[in-house]
Amino acid sequence: MMKIVKIPHPVLNTITTPVAVFDDKLRKTIEDMTSTLTAQKDPEGVGLAAPQVGIGQSFFIMKIGKEPVEAFINPRIVTEEKDKKSVKPNEDDEAKLEGCLSIPRIWAPVPRSKRVLLEYQNEQGELQQKWFSKLKSIVVQHEVDHLQGVLFTQRVVEQNLPLYEEHGDKLERIRSI
Numbered sequence: 356m357m358k359i360v361k362i363p364h365p366v367l368n369t370i371t372t373p374v375a376v377f378d379d380k381l382r383k384t385i386e387d388m389t390s391t392l393t394a395q396k397d398p399e400g401v402g403l404a405a406p407q408v409g410i411g412q413s414f415f416i417m418k419i420g421k422e423p424v425e426a427f428i429n430p431r432i433v434t435e436e437k438d439k440k441s442v443k444p445n446e447d448d449e450a451k452l453e454g455c456l457s458i459p460r461i462w463a464p465v466p467r468s469k470r471v472l473l474e475y476q477n478e479q480g481e482l483q484q485k486w487f488s489k490l491k492s493i494v495v496q497h498e499v500d501h502l503q504g505v506l507f508t509q510r511v512v513e514q515n516l517p518l519y520e521e522h523g524d525k526l527e528r529i530r531s532i
Contacts, residue, residue, distance in 0.1 A: 377480035404501035415498035435468035
C-alpha cells in the first residue's frame with residue numbers, strides 16, 4: 356500500500372511530467388495505487404492521481420463503485436460541455452460537494468463541466484479518446500487538475516465559494532462566500 360500525500364506537500368502543487376516509458380514498473384505502480392485507492396473507506400476514494408502518492412508523473416486511476424479500475428496516462432481534456440442551467444452548484448446539496456484524499460475532511464461545491472472528452476494513453480501506450488459524464492466527468496476533471504498542480508480548494512477560492520470541514524456527521528462552514 357502506498358502512502359497518500361497530504362497538503363502542504365509540494366508535489367501536490369507541481370505540474371507533472373509526461374510518462375514516456377510504458378513498462379512493468381508503470382503497471383506495478385498503477386496496481387499499487389489501485390490497492391491504495393480501494394483501501395480508502397472514510398471517505399471512500401473514486402480517483403487517485405500520481406502526485407497524491409508522491410509521483411510527479413502525469414497519470415491517474417479512477418474506480419467508481421463496482422466498476423473495474425481505469426488508468427489514464429498523459430491525459431488531456433479535449434472538449435468540455437458546460438451545464439447551461441447553473442454555473443455554480445447549489446452549496447446546500449451535499450451530493451455536489453467535492454473532497455480530496457490529500458485534503459482530509461474538507462468539502463466544497465466545485466463547478467465542473469457536465470461532460471468532457473478525454474484524450475489519454477492506456478497502459479500499453481495506445482492513444483485513446485473517451486467521453487465522460489456525471490460523476491466520472493467530475494472525477495476526471497478533479498484528477499486532471501491534480502496533474503496540473505491544482506487542488507480543488509484553489510478552484511473554490513478562485514470562484515469565491517464556501518468551504519466546509521467535516522466534524523463527525525456534520526459539515527461546518529469554514530469559509531463563507
